[in-house]
Amino acid sequence: MIEKVETKADIDVRACLDAHYSFALVAGAGSGKTTSLIEALERVRDQEGKQLRQNGQRVACITFTKRAVQIIATRLGFDQLYVVSTLHSFLWEQISHFHSDIREALRLGRLPALIQKEREKDDGGNSRTVKEARVKAVRYEQELAALDSVATFKYDDARWGDYSVGRLGHDDVIEIAAYLFEHNATFRRIAGLRFPYIFVDEAQDTFPGIVAGLNRVCENEGLPIVGYFGDPWQQIYDGSAGDFAPPANGKHITKTENFRCSESVIRLLNAFRGDVEQYAAGENKGREGSVRFRLVQTEKPEMPRNRYSDAQISRALGQMDAALAGWGWADREDVIKLFLANQMIARRMGFTELNRLFSGEYASSRAEEAFEAGEHLLLKPLTSIVYPLIKAQEINNSRAIIDILRRNSPAFAVDGINATNTLKSMVDTSVGLVGQLSNLWKSGTIGDVLRFCADKQIIAVSNNLQGHLVRAPRKEAYDEAVYSLDKGDWLADALFGMTTEEIVPYTSFIARNSAYSTQHGVKGEEYNKVMVVYDDVEAAWNHYNFSKTLTPLTAGKPTDGQHSRGQRLAYVSFSRALEDLRVLFFTADPTAARQELIDKRLVTSEQIEVVTSA
Numbered sequence: 100m101i102e103k104v105e106t107k108a109d110i111d112v113r114a115c116l117d118a119h120y121s122f123a124l125v126a127g128a129g130s131g132k133t134t135s136l137i138e139a140l141e142r143v144r145d146q147e148g149k150q151l152r153q154n155g156q157r158v159a160c161i162t163f164t165k166r167a168v169q170i171i172a173t174r175l176g177f178d179q180l181y182v183v184s185t186l187h188s189f190l191w192e193q194i195s196h197f198h199s200d201i202r203e204a205l206r207l208g209r210l211p212a213l214i215q216k217e218r219e220k221d222d223g224g225n226s227r228t229v230k231e232a233r234v235k236a237v238r239y240e241q242e243l244a245a246l247d248s249v250a251t252f253k254y255d256d257a258r259w260g261d262y263s264v265g266r267l268g269h270d271d272v273i274e275i276a277a278y279l280f281e282h283n284a285t286f287r288r289i290a291g292l293r294f295p296y297i298f299v300d301e302a303q304d305t306f307p308g309i310v311a312g313l314n315r316v317c318e319n320e321g322l323p324i325v326g327y328f329g330d331p332w333q334q335i336y337d338g339s340a341g342d343f344a345p346p347a348n349g350k351h352i353t354k355t356e357n358f359r360c361s362e363s364v365i366r367l368l369n370a371f372r373g374d375v376e377q378y379a380a381g382e383n384k385g386r387e388g389s390v391r392f393r394l395v396q397t398e399k400p401e402m403p404r405n406r407y408s409d410a411q412i413s414r415a416l417g418q419m420d421a422a423l424a425g426w427g428w429a430d431r432e433d434v435i436k437l438f439l440a441n442q443m444i445a446r447r448m449g450f451t452e453l454n455r456l457f458s459g460e461y462a463s464s465r466a467e468e469a470f471e472a473g474e475h476l477l478l479k480p481l482t483s484i485v486y487p488l489i490k491a492q493e494i495n496n497s498r499a500i501i502d503i504l505r506r507n508s509p510a511f512a513v514d515g516i517n518a519t520n521t522l523k524s525m526v527d528t529s530v531g532l533v534g535q536l537s538n539l540w541k542s543g544t545i546g547d548v549l550r551f552c553a554d555k556q557i558i559a560v561s562n563n564l565q566g567h568l569v570r571a572p573r574k575e576a577y578d579e580a581v582y583s584l585d586k587g588d589w590l591a592d593a594l595f596g597m598t599t600e601e602i603v604p605y606t607s608f609i610a611r612n613s614a615y616s617t618q619h620g621v622k623g624e625e626y627n628k629v630m631v632v633y634d635d636v637e638a639a640w641n642h643y644n645f646s647k648t649l650t651p652l653t654a655g656k657p658t659d660g661q662h663s664r665g666q667r668l669a670y671v672s673f674s675r676a677l678e679d680l681r682v683l684f685f686t687a688d689p690t691a692a693r694q695e696l697i698d699k700r701l702v703t704s705e706q707i708e709v710v711t712s713a
Contacts, residue, residue, distance in 0.1 A: 106131075106380075108354035112139050112326070116296075117146070121317050121349035123302070123327040127375045128368065128674030129359025129625075136160070136300055136328045137174050140181060143296050148180055156293060157182050161189050162300035167623075171300070182294070186305055187269055190276040191254045193290055200283060201252050201275055205262060208278040209271060210243045227583050234584065273306050280312025287316045291323040302329030302343045304336060314346040325349075332372055332670045335619055356380035359625055361388020364676045370701050371670055383677075392682045392696065392707040393422050394689035400636050407636055412446055415685070418710070419443075419632060422683045428628065435626040437618045437672055439634065439643065441471060444615040448608055450601040453594075460579065461590035471617065473609030477549075477567070477594055480558040482606040484508070485548060488557075489540050492533045501529050510556035532557065545602070546595025567591040618672045629676040631669075634685040643668065649684070649701075650692040 108124060115122040116139060126132035143151075143158055151158065160183045162168055172183040182189070194201060217239065220232035242262035249265040260268040267275070279286045297313060299305060310327075317325040327343050334341040344351070357365050357377040367390050369376050379386065395418050401408040407415065419436070423429045438444050445454035456462065457470035469475035473482060484507045491499035504511040511529065532555060539551055550568055552558045560568070572592045575582070582589070607613050611620075618631065633645040647657035648665030657665065673680055686692045689709040696702050 106135075106354060106356050108352050108356075109135050109138060111350065111352045113142055115324075115326070115350050115352075116142050119321045119324055121314075121324040121326065121345040122352055123343055123345040123349060124329075124352045124354060125375065126328065126330055126354040127357065127372075127377050128330065128333065128670070129357040130354045130377070131356065131358050132328050132330070132354070133171070133300070135354065136298060137171065139326060139328075140171075140175060140298060144178065144180055147295075151295065152180060156295055159189065159294040159297045160184070160300065161186050161298070161305070163304045164623075167300060186309065187254075187272050190309070191272050193286075194272070194276055194279060195252075195254070197279070197286065198251050200279055200286065201267075202246055202249065204275040204278040204282075205271075206243065206246055208282075209274045210239055210246075210262065212274070214239045214243070227580055230580075231583060273309065277306065277308025277312050280309070280315055287312075291316045295322040295324070297323060297325045299325065299327045300329070301333075302327035303331050303334035303341055304329070304339045305343070306339060310343050314344075318346045318348075320348055332374075332667055333622065335622060335664070335668050335671055358383060359677060360674060361386045361676070361678050363388040363390045364673065364678075364680050366390075367680070367701060368670065368674055370699070371666070371673065386678070388676070388678045388680075390680045390682075390702065390706055391426060392684060392693075392702055393425070393710065394684050394686055394693055394707065395422075395710045396689055397634065397636060397685040397687055405636065407442075412443060415634060416443060416447060418685075419630075419683060421710075422681070423630070426681055428630070428681070431628065432614070433626070434614060434628045434630055435621065435624075435675070436615050436630045436632065437621060437675070438615065438632050439618060439645075441617060443632070443634075444608065444617070445605075448604040448613060448615060450605040450608065452597065453601040453605055456590065456593055456597075461577065461586050461593060463586060466587065466590060471620075476561055476564055477591055478602075478605075480549065480552065480560075480564070481545070481599070481602050482609060484558050485536070485540070485552060486602060486606050488533050489537055492530075492537045497526055497530050500533050501526055504529050504557070507559070508557050509559055516556065540599050543599075544595060545597050545599055548599060549595070567595075618668055621675050622671055625675055625677050627677050628679045628681070629672070630681045630683065631672045632683045632685075636685070645669070645684075646686050646692070650686065650695045653688050653691040653695050654686065 108126070112122060112124060112135060124132070124135060126135065140158060140160060157179075158181050160171060160181055162171060162183070162185065165185060168183050168185060172181070175181055175183065184192070214236050217232040217236035221229050221236070223229075245263040249263070252265040252267055254267045254272055260266050260271045297317070299313070302310070313325045317323050325345065327345060329343060331342045353375060355375060355377050357368075357379055358381040360368065360379070361383060362379050362385070365377055365379055398407070398411050398414065400406055401411055420429070423434070428434050441454050441458070445451045454470075457475070458467055462470070466475060470478065473479070484503065487503050488500060491503065501511070508515070510516050511525065536548070536551060536557065539548055546568075549558075549564070553560045553565070553568055567588070570588075572595075573588045577586070577589045579586075608615065633649070635644050635646055642660065643665050644654070644657050644661045645665050646654035648662055648669070651657060684692070689711060693707050693709050696707060697704055
């Protein structure tokens with residue numbers, strides 16, 4: 100637990116609040132950033148809360164995840180003075196009543212930009228990418244022409260919108276708000292009057308247009324002010340702001356304490372980044388901990404597209420087991436193992452075929468991202484409703500069954516088909532229904548289970564899912580050049596033909612009920628013992644190359660994008676360790692890589708070992 104210690108950075112933030120100056124606090128990993136944020140929010144309440152309430156004004160706190168919203172709101176006692184919200188929710192609340200302004204932003208900003216983006220991909224050829232771009236450009240032009248017939252707009256939980264019917268997606272909300280902040284002075288003035296204080300948590304993960312927009316709202320001296328809390332080195336998502344700064348008259352503040360990591364881990368973090376030098380503070384002061392690197396000779400990939408064969412994946416996992424044994428961590432339950440991608444996690448946990456399907460030729464990049472996040476529309480009903488029902492049935496927990504159904508199932512809603520039943524009748528009905536479902540779970544396919552659940556109204560069925568459930572399977576052989584825009588049909592058909600066996604470990608993985616995670620998936624977390632696995636072949640990503648990022652003299656120079664992304668993701672991964680950090684690094688030349696890491700002063704010779712063969 101982070102010890103509450105007032106730091107120089109906290110004193111500087113308080114001075115900015117009292118003098119009504121905007122600011123940007125850069126706080127390295129483990130610095131107690133959230134504590135600084137909460138204290139700033141409480142300071143405003145203590146000093147000006149009464150006046151703000153009388154004026155009908157509120158304090159905005161924008162953060163990145165729903166989980167962070169819950170944590171911050173809880174620590175503030177759910178005080179209605181504060182609007183604690185994710186970025187998308189906050190922005191939609193600000194723009195949702197301005198339908199004519201939304202239309203203007205779409206007509207003059209968003210849709211022309213989308214059309215231009217697709218037209219720039221058209222080189223006159225007939226490649227799949229060019230064909231898709233032409234189709235998209237025509238569709239956007241048609242939607243642009245249809246805007247005048249749209250009376251109102253709504254925000255759907257989807258990445259992309261359907262503008263001809265007034266449906267906006269995640270990216271649209273960001274771009275529309277950024278446009279209005281830039282071009283609409285009335286919109287800026289209303290935002291500033293409603294929220295004299297706007298705090299942005301995880302500022303590196305917001306978007307450049309939103310940072311610029313909020314700075315415009317708060318560009319003059321005095322209220323409103325904006326306060327940013329974040330760390331550019333913990334920005335790991337493309338498209339987000341990364342670097343951030345307050346308005347021109349604002350103050351830059353750096354927080355250098357580290358209340359999380361041991362001394363050994365902090366020394367590695369300081370050697371890795373040069374802009375902030377942290378020191379151990381609070382209860383972890385003097386806690387040495389340990390850092391060890393193990394370099395392993397990587398194998399030349401045996402499969403097409405520079406991928407490992409199944410046998411090579413098994414041998415790589417064997418190297419991981421050997422490393423854990425060598426470090427004395429083989430049987431410990433407090434070790435988190437961080438991989439670059441899901442492939443090895445899926446192999447170890449038992450959802451290999453599911454992972455292969457959602458990273459294969461039928462999966463779009465959006466489908467793969469949704470799979471990794473546990474949000475894919477074909478899988479979420481299984482992981483969030485169906486499997487919990489199966490688990491409850493296995494232990495004869497009828498109360499859990501009825502609770503799950505009441506929360507999620509149309510048939511058991513207050514206006515559902517069972518609404519007039521007595522409680523006993525409803526329990527009997529639910530237990531009997533889930534008994535049938537359990538039998539089907541064991542003997543049927545995923546398609547059988549989903550169709551049963553849709554027919555019995557156990558799950559709410561989206562239009563997309565319904566379309567896949569009722570149509571006939573695609574009989575044509577999949578041809579990327581012909582069917583690329585409809586590849587989701589083949590994805591659904593393949594999934595519906597699988598058994599439910601792999602849903603169980605996949606559910607455990609996305610619920611974080613395992614000792615495995617991707618390195619992206621642990622941002623914001625902390626663990627006593629952390630093992631990081633770097634294997635560029637296993638990851639099969641062009642965005643990252645850790646051999647080149649960590650040892651460019653040995654492996655070759657990375658691209659600028661690979662370098663910046665790799666540095667930040669490595670920093671986030673290393674800084675998860677409270678006590679001990681272990682790095683298993685697959686490289687083509689372990690001996691040379693070892694010397695380069697030592698020469699860069701990332702580790703000492705005693706902290707690094709080489710394994711040249713399996």
